[in-house]
Amino acid sequence: MAVVLSNEFVSRGICRMTVAFKGDVLPGQFFMLRAWDKDPLLSRPISVHDYEDGKLTFLYQVVGKGTEMLSRLTPQSDVTLQGPLGNGFPRITGDLCVVGGGIGIAPLYYLVKNYRKHNPDGKCRVYLGFRDVAYGVEDFEQAADEVNLDIGGIITDQLQVASGEVVVTCGPEVMMKSVAKVVPAENRVYVSLEAHMACGIGACLGCTCATKYGNRKVCQDGPVFLRDEVFYV
Amino acid sequence: MSKQLATKFGEILFKNPVVPASGTFGFGREYEAYYDLEKLGGLCSKGLTLEPKPGNSGIRLWETPAGLMNSIGLENPGIDAFIEKEWPHLKELDTVTVVNVGGKDEESYLQAIEKLNAIEVKLIELNISCPNVKAGGMAYGMKAKTAGDITKKVVKLSNHPVMVKLSPNGDSVADIAKACEESGALGISLINTVQGMAIDYKKKAVVFDNLYAGLSGPAVKPIALRMTHQVCQAVKIPVMGMGGISTWEDALEFIMAGATCIQVGTMNFVNPLAPLDIIDGLQAYCEKEGLANIAEVRGIF
Ligand SMILES: Cc1cc2nc3c(=O)[nH]c(=O)nc-3n(C[C@H](O)[C@H](O)[C@H](O)COP(=O)(O)OP(=O)(O)OC[C@H]3O[C@@H](n4cnc5c(N)ncnc54)[C@H](O)[C@@H]3O)c2cc1C
Ligand SMILES: Cc1cc2nc3c(=O)[nH]c(=O)nc-3n(C[C@H](O)[C@H](O)[C@H](O)COP(=O)(O)O)c2cc1C
Ligand code: FES
Numbered sequence: 119m120a121v122v123l124s125n126e127f128v129s130r131g132i133c134r135m136t137v138a139f140k141g142d143v144l145p146g147q148f149f150m151l152r153a154w155d156k157d158p159l160l161s162r163p164i165s166v167h168d169y170e171d172g173k174l175t176f177l178y179q180v181v182g183k184g185t186e187m188l189s190r191l192t193p194q195s196d197v198t199l200q201g202p203l204g205n206g207f208p209r210i211t212g213d214l215c216v217v218g219g220g221i222g223i224a225p226l227y228y229l230v231k232n233y234r235k236h237n238p239d240g241k242c243r244v245y246l247g248f249r250d251v252a253y254g255v256e257d258f259e260q261a262a263d264e265v266n267l268d269i270g271g272i273i274t275d276q277l278q279v280a281s282g283e284v285v286v287t288c289g290p291e292v293m294m295k296s297v298a299k300v301v302p303a304e305n306r307v308y309v310s311l312e313a314h315m316a317c318g319i320g321a322c323l324g325c326t327c328a329t330k331y332g333n334r335k336v337c338q339d340g341p342v343f344l345r346d347e348v349f350y351v
Numbered sequence: 352m353s354k355q356l357a358t359k360f361g362e363i364l365f366k367n368p369v370v371p372a373s374g375t376f377g378f379g380r381e382y383e384a385y386y387d388l389e390k391l392g393g394l395c396s397k398g399l400t401l402e403p404k405p406g407n408s409g410i411r412l413w414e415t416p417a418g419l420m421n422s423i424g425l426e427n428p429g430i431d432a433f434i435e436k437e438w439p440h441l442k443e444l445d446t447v448t449v450v451n452v453g454g455k456d457e458e459s460y461l462q463a464i465e466k467l468n469a470i471e472v473k474l475i476e477l478n479i480s481c482p483n484v485k486a487g488g489m490a491y492g493m494k495a496k497t498a499g500d501i502t503k504k505v506v507k508l509s510n511h512p513v514m515v516k517l518s519p520n521g522d523s524v525a526d527i528a529k530a531c532e533e534s535g536a537l538g539i540s541l542i543n544t545v546q547g548m549a550i551d552y553k554k555k556a557v558v559f560d561n562l563y564a565g566l567s568g569p570a571v572k573p574i575a576l577r578m579t580h581q582v583c584q585a586v587k588i589p590v591m592g593m594g595g596i597s598t599w600e601d602a603l604e605f606i607m608a609g610a611t612c613i614q615v616g617t618m619n620f621v622n623p624l625a626p627l628d629i630i631d632g633l634q635a636y637c638e639k640e641g642l643a644n645i646a647e648v649r650g651i652f
Contacts, residue, residue: 157416159568160414315412316412316620319382319384321620322377322423324411324423333406
């Protein structure tokens, strides 16, 4: 159980919630959240958007019953958290290029911030694509060296990846697949996958994805995979 | 061990009647991070087949009001890998590990059973009720005749006691249970998931690649309770009841309906500590009611 510190809409249908939490949390990891008894039945997987000084932040889009209920939580109310879960992004050395689409930007902010902390001299470039309204952009502008914005277009149209840059992408599957396609083979590309989840801890086999090495669980072995592991190229 | 909750299932002693259900508990490891598995009465392994199985393609989970539909399709590493990688760990645990076995045809069931003769399993759960595989699976569990036939062959071949897991989707469960009893089953477990269907009207598509899937969770509880009662009335061998159990009160209702043990499935996903909460709740109930053993309220209807 954790206490909600703040929970506000930052854009149409997009909420930012901060809760009190102590623990080791890696960028790319997620939590299973619930703030209800048995209806809806399952907890909701939501990525870590930021973590600092015992404050854990989620950025989420209201799409159905669960996220709608989360969006109505007021400060001081309780939310049940299970996690952190999943592998998270690997520690990145060298230059970083991040490509986020829509709510897929959620896990990327903590990644960029963390990267900056550990690589003061590294270069970090960010591409953010939105269908109609942009959000969260200023946060990225503070943490990254360069932010490229696209609204209503196709983000990969302007994507230029430098030699040696590590690419990390999260967003709609079609976007991640096209990122995987346009980035040269010499660059390492990490994708953060989604799957319907029941347990979030590797017990139900509901989130399986096919990989080069056979089936893997998105919740436990992922959600972060290399592009060639998951046949994105 | 709690005197009030210690339960004999046939000749097998369970510390308490609470057992996580097959397919919802992996091989236990994932939940070890949350609690000591030796607190459990027992645990059921993921359904194992002779050969490794990759499971079904496409979406595998779909939430419904108070329920969960799954189409896992018995993804598992196969019996050999289980014996090599999981069993050494499980056999050291001071709790009853129930090994759940599925198959695609008689031959594959029997070969799997034969391989399990090499290890000291306390109880086999013969799964003739999986609705999510094309061949075998539920097919054996739909009719008393086929259920009885496969049970007889498995019991004959196995060195271990066999409990048969029944489907809610076939002919009268009481008749099927009786056929299994006559064929030498030590016990019965039920229910496996209820076959259902999901359609995504926005995409004008069925949700599951396998078309139909299995429904579990609180939504199925009244059906599961009724079927558990019918089977308990029909047979003398012990029964493990399950289907939608989410609280100790639910568990108690299954015991009152006649179940010797109960299994907890989907609720493990909702609350990883659910089995422990249920054990504690049953213990407190016994103390409050002054019961020497939970058996005093078993099968009272
Ligand atoms: C590892 C991971 C991290 C995620 N991180 C974020 C995040 O940071 N911010 C954010 O806004 N969303 C995130 N999502 C997606 C989020 O989990 C879903 O939007 C949410 O579960 C929808 O719940 P709902 O009740 O509002 O919608 P409903 O559509 O009513 O949900 C019905 C069921 O489908 C599941 N479901 C629906 N959409 C998705 C989806 N896209 N992915 C997985 N399950 C889904 C729900 O969990 C629920 O069981 C993440 C998903 C995963 C797998
Ligand atoms: C994700 C999932 C996987 C399952 N896998 C198996 C399995 O491998 N073998 C089996 O006999 N039953 C399997 N079941 C059925 C459960 O063991 C149980 O019979 C059913 O879910 C009803 O109980 P519940 O409502 O408490 O979940 C599975 C159920 C779920 C939800
Ligand atoms: S969500 Fe259960 S195994 Fe991944």
